[in-house]
Amino acid sequence: MKRLLLLLIPCILLAGCWDEILYKEVAIVPLAGIDGEPGKVEAYYSFPVISDGAITYSTTEGEGLSLRDARNNAFAHTDEMLDISQLEVLLISENMAKYDLYKHIDVIFRAPRNRLSGRIAIVEGEVSKNFEKADTLPVDAPDFYRGLLETSIKFSIIPDIDLQQASKYLFDEGRDLALPTIRTSEKTGFPEVSGLALFNERVFSGYTLNLKESTILTVLQKKGSKKNAQFTYRWGENGEKYPITVEYIRHKRKWEITNEKVNLTYKYNFAVEEFAHDHLEKKKTVTDIEKFLSKELTKDFQKVINKLQEAKSDAIGLGQNVRAFHPELWKKGNWQETFSKMDIQVKVEAKIARTGIMN
Amino acid sequence: MNINLSRIQFFLFLFVAQTGAVFISFQAPFIKATGRDAWIIFLVAGLLHYAVLLFFEHNYEYFKLGPVISWLYKGYWLLLTVSFISYIDYTLSVWAFPKTPDFVVIGLMVSISLYANLSRAETVINLSVILIPMIPLFLLFLLLAWPELEWTYLFPVGKATPLQWADGMIKAQFAFIGIELYLIYRRYVDKNQQVKGWPLVIYQLIWMLFFLFSVIITLLYFTLEEMKFLPEPLMYILKSQHVTFVERLDLFFIYIWMTWSIVTITLFSFTALFVHRLHYKEHKKRSVVIFHILLLLLPLLSLSKTATEKFNAAIIYAHLLFAIVLPIIIIFVNRRKKA
Incomplete structure (x- = not known):
């Protein structure tokens, strides 16, 4: 039996020689x-x-x-x-x-x-x-x-x-x-x-x-990493404009889908990356910036949604949820056609969760 | 020949025999037949599996094979093993060894079974132990696909038609193959160890979770459209994973599966020869060698994709006959005799 075993081991090692491909x-x-x-x-x-x-x-x-x-x-x-x-x-x-x-x-x-x-x-x-x-x-x-x-x-x-x-x-x-x-x-x-x-x-x-829109699509999508996504806008106070860059930390999303309408609500926590105005210790400034970001992001997100509808391209993945939980809507016909004609509204709520090592 | 099995040896033997060659091929035809409700249908099939186990546990003492019936069973196990070998060889030639001659691959698999079957019975019975670390490794590798799983693929539920349910229950039988070994070996389990009750429930849960996991992960990873052209979806999931320690995770896994399948072939060969020796105690070595020559030659006749698929489809019906219908008849006839 030992002899058989001794024969078997080299046989196993030989298997695959035919399929060897050398670099x-x-x-x-x-x-x-x-x-x-x-x-x-x-x-x-x-x-x-x-x-x-x-x-x-x-x-x-x-x-x-x-x-x-x-x-x-x-x-x-x-x-x-x-x-x-x-x-x-x-x-x-x-x-x-x-x-x-x-x-x-x-x-x-x-x-x-x-x-x-x-x-x-x-x-x-x-x-x-x-x-x-x-x-x-x-x-x-x-x-x-x-x-x-x-x-x-x-x-x-x-x-x-x-x-x-x-x-x-x-x-x-x-x-x-x-x-x-x-x-x-x-x-x-x-x-x-x-x-x-x-x-x-x-x-x-x-x-x-474009690049800004594709970053928006990335954070709108159901799956995939959204780490390090950044948005820059110009915020104004007393006639002065200050660029503000925020970075994505985490988000919660709520999709309300009915046969006629889709409401998408995204709540984002952001970290402030750049803001030369400073004074983020003031609650009013933070609230103002959050409102400003929410408004601007909602506007830009809506533009991206409209563009997706124009392209008849559901790159967000709404259709996956529709197929799973809204059979009547799904059965209306080709999903891309349905998607392009639906009333889809997006709302973004931005929250400043971190300000870096400065206020 | 008399053997004595511990409860764990018995259940491990059964688990490996039931999972062996089928666990990468079972999901595709099952999901194709049932659609998104595959996981629900498999849960129901799992209950049926438990019912069969309970029936076998209750009646195993009445399952006695006469010489004629035992020849039928030996023929069935031979065909089953040949179908496994054909499928394994075909799959290996597609995934790993496209240019290696079939007789070399088959020869290697059969020679391991031959060696084990010429050794003492304990060698075969304990062979399954080598798979214990491989099973969690396999599950772990599949979980690497976690970030890519899409949970909405499981819904909507309850859409399967009666025809899909019926077809699904038939296709689920791939996972039942080997259940008749319960009847063969149950009587050799140490009488001091309890099998019915919790141990049987735990075995059922392990069996069911293993297959259910593979069905669910397949459903969550692929769209139903993709499933139509993927015969080995689990292999494809592994192939799609990018890891730093090996270029092709699927190749790493196919060796695990090959080992698993070789052990399964060895277990079925052992069972056929074990039942043979219950009636024919002479020429032990000669029977082993003849059986393995058949294992070497017969698969060479059915190595094409079509032949392998037809063979696998036919095996389901042979399984229903030998694992469900015949045992029920034999048990009832023997019970009547005793009464």
Whole structure:
């Protein structure tokens, strides 16, 4: 029996040899891009190459009927075997996003080896330009794009969405996807996060939110971190204006949904980050600021809601609650249509809970 | 051959046999059949499971297998084990070893069962112990998905049609597979240890919470639309998690599942050979080897996705016959004889 055991152990160790993939045999692609249109997909891949002992990033492209077909085509242009199993950022052109997004990215979800925690973003204009300019970036392109998105996520400028969550919302009838948008800055010439692209079911609606609006959407959403979200306004007293920046601490929300109307009430606790006027020890000043913030935030939040309705994009997730608890409203028809026509009112109540180390 | 089991050994044996290969494949067909009410239907199915256990506990002494019936049971366990092996091999080839030849993977699984079954009975009975730390680890990994769970996915409730209830009760039977082992081994449990009453309730609760947890976490994580094309949703949840210590959490887990499944295969093989030895005491080793040669060869005939799915669907009906219908008939016939 001991002999059998001695035979078994090496057998177990041998299992999987057939499936061994060595790093030297493949080119790991941490950054990929998709452009084109259905049936004529252009794919761009950025992958590391070692030359003179240093790692630099090279780019190749392919064209085909689908993303996989385009990758196979890209093999003709490179001596490397492209491997997207450790994809960190996927860039999709806004033109491509106007078609059913899932159809283009199914291959990423189908293969078991692929990482689903990578980021996904919509690029304003052509994707190819982002790859052409990769050499001019201050750091390697994959690190740059990942850092760009993750910094915005850290400050709740955009929601924390990865590939898996994006796929989930594409299939959720009660919530629409909102993906970060990237554009090339006119001033610096570098890519920058410009806001959010609003989706209607599985296609990009053509509507986008700017950075301030996307921060508002992030704090309006049901789920996801809202840490470090900040809002800045100019508060006035005796004809003088003072900028005030507040940072999100916590919130309570109350959604009242009826068949005709939706009332959204959000109560936020904020910390004052910047306020040159000072004198926050005075109750009157604090009350005035709270009223001012409540009014301004309500106004801006309402604008975002109106924009979402215009885009027919429920990126907040109201539909999830409607589907669960308001069957009559849900059955009125396509939720995005119902959402766009409903009377949705938002009310924000701001409270200053912290003032920092100064009053 | 006579064996003596402690109460814990008995329940652990039963738990591993019942969960083994099915616990990653059970959720998808069940939720597809029942929709959002899956968790409620499973609660009701759980009550049925407890009723079956109570019935078995009350009547296990009347469950005696004659030579003919025991051949039928051996055939059933052989088919069940073959279906497990086919499914495990197919799943492993999809998730972990796409290029490794099937006979190598199957050979490894079967050789472990062969080794265990050629050893003393205690080896097989205590084999399940190695899974004890893996079970909470598996649950813990799944809980990493907590921030992504959407509780409204459980509602609205009470929308399942009678047809969905019926289909759901059938699909829930995947989680019942192996329950007949209760009747086989109950008589060997130490007479000084109590089984009925609280110990049985606790076993039922562990079994039910384990499967209910897997159903609820699947419902909370995926939309029903996504569920239509995910055959192993638990694996997909693990694959979606990003952890710093391993690139692919699903691979880490698939090895846990593989170990779990190999132990299950070993337990069912042991049971078939144990029942065989009740009537045929000679050529012990030869029976073990023949049984394992069949385990090695038969799965090679059903390794495609369609064949595996058809095989699994058919096994449910075989299970209903061998775990519910036949035991009831055997018990009532023997009770009448005794009366």
